[in-house]
Amino acid sequence: MKKPTRRKFMQQTSAAGLGLVTAASTRRILGANERVRIGLIGVGSRGDQVLDAFLMHPDAQIISICDVYQPYLPFAARKAGGSPALHRDYRKILEQKDVDAVVVATPDHWHALQMIQACEAGKDVYVEKPLALTIAEGRKMVDTARRTQRVVQVGIQRRSSKFVKEAADFIRSGGIGHVTVAKCYHVLNETPLGIGNPPDSAPPEGLDWDLWLGPAPKVPYNENRCAYKFRWFWDYSGGQLTNFGTHYLDNIQWALGETAPLTVTALGGKFGLKDNREIPDTLEVLWKYKTGTLVVFSQYNCNAAPCNISTGEVEFRGTKGTLYLGLRGYEVIPEVVRDVPVPARSPLDRRRLGPGKKLIEPIKVQGGILDADHARNFLDCVRSRKTCNCDIETGHRSTSAALLGNIALRTNSVIEWDSANERVTNHSKANDLLSYRYRSPWRLA
Ligand SMILES: NC(=O)c1ccc[n+]([C@@H]2O[C@H](COP(=O)([O-])OP(=O)(O)OC[C@H]3O[C@@H](n4cnc5c(N)ncnc54)[C@H](O)[C@@H]3O)[C@@H](O)[C@H]2O)c1
Incomplete structure (x- = not known):
């Protein structure tokens, strides 16, 4: 029988010892010259800025973009270049095996679900501030990041x-x-x-209002509640x-x-x-x-x-x-x-x-x-597995x-x-x- 390499041995023993195959153990290890392949979740006002920040770094490649408001997608795709996959539902990004890391730039009530599910899917995560809508969500996000051994940068770029x-x-x-x-x-x-005081109305063409609301209570669309x-x-x-x-x-x-x-x-x-x-x-x-x-x-x-x-x-x-x-x-x-x-x-x-x-x-x-410095630190940590400047805790x-x-x-x-x-x-x-x-x-x- 062929002797396993040290890395393989470590993966087999640590995962088998715990009786589970962790996301961390199945994930590819990035080589020094490989690009970090990124999926963007939410490309509104902040998502667009964070996209610009990652585009400053040639070792970042945007391969997938998602937004529940479809008209934003072609604009973000043109900026990102290279024909990224476009989705309405973020879970499609999480299913993509070739995505190494995701950026979560959705409204606050989505951060916990999307960040936690991304960690469980083996992705590293750059998640916007405020970390969560509630303190209990935030604690769960910390625990998940630690358990799945994901690198997480919180978007407090001043760090x-x-x-x-x-x-x-x-x-x-x-x-x-x-x-x-x-x-x-x-x-x-x-x-x-x-x-102002706009009346409730039908959502604009191309917006999946139910998916925008997600875990929040169901209410009629009102433009002030949205973008x-x-x-x-x-x-x-x-x-x-x-x-x-x-x-x-x-x-x-x-x-x-x-x-x-x-x-x-x-x-x-x-x-x-x-x-x-x-x-x-x-x-x-x-x-x-x-x-x-x-x-x-x-x-x-x-x-x-x-x-x-x-x-x-x-x-x-x-x-x-x-x-x-x-x-x-x-x-x-x-x-x-x-x-x-x-x-x-x-x-x-x-x-x-x-x-x-x-x-x-x-x-x-x-x-x-500079947002670009914060993105740089995240990319470096994805490679080195070190703690980011704004760690999840x-x-x-x-x-x-x-x-x-x-x-x-x-x-x-x-x-x-x-x-x-x-x-x-x-x-x-x-x-x-x-x-x-x-x-x-x-x-x-
Ligand atoms: N770090 C900073 O300095 C900074 C600055 C601005 C905003 N932010 C944070 O960024 C987040 C987004 O704020 P914004 O101003 O960009 O809001 P925004 O409304 O302009 O953008 C949010 C985007 O997320 C999309 N979205 C909503 N639900 C989604 C889902 N389930 N899946 C995919 N896309 C979804 C919306 O359609 C929209 O395009 C907020 O948490 C905000 O606090 C951080």
């Missing part, structure tokens, strides 16, 4: 940006002292009409808190060296807009972390005045300085401190006070956040922090979070919002 990493490392190493407050903002004046604007409806999304907030909370947790808050609360409502959105137009969310840090997210959709002096979207207020982090760089502004107890405001005290000191130097760094924890804000809002409460067990400890109704019942026949494996 692949040099300047964002530098800023996070600087803060975590104490560069601006103890960060007692981190604030992040999303402001946009959508008055007076917001997204891009699904963000303002609870069945499909968590609003700007999970849309932009997941990016910001990821920055903040990274910089603090934290993975989860202790306490969360939120207040908000539809105060200014009369459109048919369900999600508040005005929102304030607060998280407390065990580092002794209060985190604040402000979403104002009825006023767009800038929230800070820089172009930053996230600000870290440390005892020695403030770091403003934006899309094009970061800036550190030193604090002036006096090494004496804060005095009473008498003239004598003021004279004794003397000049303050800057304990750190100002810094200004410019840079960029990280993406899950950053998404969870945002989702907890919505749970606090919807239960009108201050919730205490047990991050080890992923349960709310002081409000049983809040735990009902950690998951939801899928519409039949959809269910998580």
